[in-house]
Amino acid sequence: MLLWFLCLFLSLNTIDYVCCVQRKPQVSIRPDADTDVPSESASCGCQNLNRDGVVDVNRDRSILMENPSDKYSRTSNEKLPDTQRNGKESYSHSEMTLIPGGEFLMGTDDPGIPPDGESPQRKVYIDHFYMDIHEVSNHHFQSFINATGYVTEAERFGNSFVFEGLLSEEVKSHISQAVAAAPWWLPVTGADWRHPEGRDSSITDRLEHPVLHVSWGDAVAYCTWANKRLPTEAEWEYACRGGLQDRLYPWGNKLTPKGDHYTNLWQGEFPTHNSGDDGFIKTSPVMSFPANGYGLYDMVGNAWEWTADWWTVHHTRDHKLNPTGPPSGTDKVKKGGSYMCHKSYCYRYRCAARSQNTPDSSASNLGFRCASPEQP
Ligand SMILES: *[C@@H]1O[C@H](CO)[C@@H](O)[C@H](O)[C@H]1NC(C)=O
Numbered sequence: 338m339l340l341w342f343l344c345l346f347l348s349l350n351t352i353d354y355v356c357c358v359q360r361k362p363q364v365s366i367r368p369d370a371d372t373d374v375p376s377e378s379a380s381c382g383c384q385n386l387n388r389d390g391v392v393d394v395n396r397d398r399s400i401l402m403e404n405p406s407d408k409y410s411r412t413s414n415e416k417l418p419d420t421q422r423n424g425k426e427s428y429s430h431s432e433m434t435l436i437p438g439g440e441f442l443m444g445t446d447d448p449g450i451p452p453d454g455e456s457p458q459r460k461v462y463i464d465h466f467y468m469d470i471h472e473v474s475n476h477h478f479q480s481f482i483n484a485t486g487y488v489t490e491a492e493r494f495g496n497s498f499v500f501e502g503l504l505s506e507e508v509k510s511h512i513s514q515a516v517a518a519a520p521w522w523l524p525v526t527g528a529d530w531r532h533p534e535g536r537d538s539s540i541t542d543r544l545e546h547p548v549l550h551v552s553w554g555d556a557v558a559y560c561t562w563a564n565k566r567l568p569t570e571a572e573w574e575y576a577c578r579g580g581l582q583d584r585l586y587p588w589g590n591k592l593t594p595k596g597d598h599y600t601n602l603w604q605g606e607f608p609t610h611n612s613g614d615d616g617f618i619k620t621s622p623v624m625s626f627p628a629n630g631y632g633l634y635d636m637v638g639n640a641w642e643w644t645a646d647w648w649t650v651h652h653t654r655d656h657k658l659n660p661t662g663p664p665s666g667t668d669k670v671k672k673g674g675s676y677m678c679h680k681s682y683c684y685r686y687r688c689a690a691r692s693q694n695t696p697d698s699s700a701s702n703l704g705f706r707c708a709s710p711e712q713p
């Protein structure tokens with residue numbers, strides 16, 4: 338067991354700790370590897386998750402935070418009540434909006450996290466398509482499950498990764514493993530989309546929040562059922578930019594224009610203190626923050642979003658027409674960052690930012706939305 342986690346520390350000083358919520362080790366085992374914690378912004382709050390790559394926390398209880406929940410503001414979630422959207426969510430699928438075709442600059446020449454393959458900036462042309470205006474919600478995912486009886490991969494595996502700060506003491510007391518490089522990630526038995534923090538949790542009061550703990554395959558199954566598909570990375574990034582050219586965020590270059598929060602991220606110190614300044618310490622109901630220029634919500638922040646593409650960090654400046662990524666690979670691209678992202682650890686809530694996971698991965702900050710060439 339120890340060997341599995343040691344392999345996670347083979348940072349090689351270049352390959353950053355990508356946000357891999359993965360089940361299969363991607364690197365070989367080197368028992369002599371040292372065990373430094375990942376270095377600041379090169380890593381993110383959701384990396385190195387691997388069901389085989391966890392350590393025994395009973396050997397060192399201090400790997401767990403002391404009472405992280407004490408440090409969270411209980412009232413923070415009351416700031417932005419769940420009201421605006423009540424009654425609006427009666428569709429069985431998410432509403433979509435037309436993303437007009439056009440050319441854009443994909444990636445950046447000023448990468449926030451160079452090892453992620455954010456550069457070079459290149460011209461990409463995208464045909465028009467339709468995009469879900471928000472992340473697929475628990476409510477919509479439940480419609481799919483009710484209609485099909487589909488069983489997600491986390492349910493089949495019997496566990497999924499949950500951020501420690503969200504867990505009850507009861508659940509934590511039964512956990513004996515953690516991800517060594519990122520001890521705030523714990524494999525939780527019984528965690529799945531219906532039980533985001535394990536068996537003693539539920540989604541009844543979170544039906545309008547993004548569905549979590551869905552693998553890439555689960556996301557594809559949902560989109561296929563809805564007569565849609567996952568967006569390509571290029572489509573996703575084009576949609577993220579909302580018609581703006583060469584900006585960091587879907588709304589511009591300032592993270593909090595006039596002090597206002599435009600999406601659900603992490604404020605405070607990661608991973609010990611989440612001040613919830615944006616109103617939420619966990620996920621937020623979809624559409625809690627302003628839409629971008631294309632009418633899309635939470636393109637960055639709230640939940641990470643799976644895309645269709647296989648992962649590569651090698652890009653050229655060649656102009657591209659509707660690129661679909663490499664023909665094969667081991668990881669899929671995810672985009673947008675999540676409510677757990679803080680600049681110090683996961684500066685990935687930018688349109689050009691990207692990360693990856695194996696397709697069977699699932700976690701408490703990873704969801705998706707669908708696209709379609711035509712209005713379904
Ligand atoms: C799914 O089925 C459950 C159990 O029958 C029901 O309570 C729930 O309202 C249904 N949800 C949707 C979105 O169809």
Ligand SMILES: [Ca+2]
Binds near residue numbers: 601603613616
């Ligand atoms: Ca937040």
Ligand SMILES: [Ca+2]
Binds near residue numbers: 472635636639642
């Ligand atoms: Ca998102």
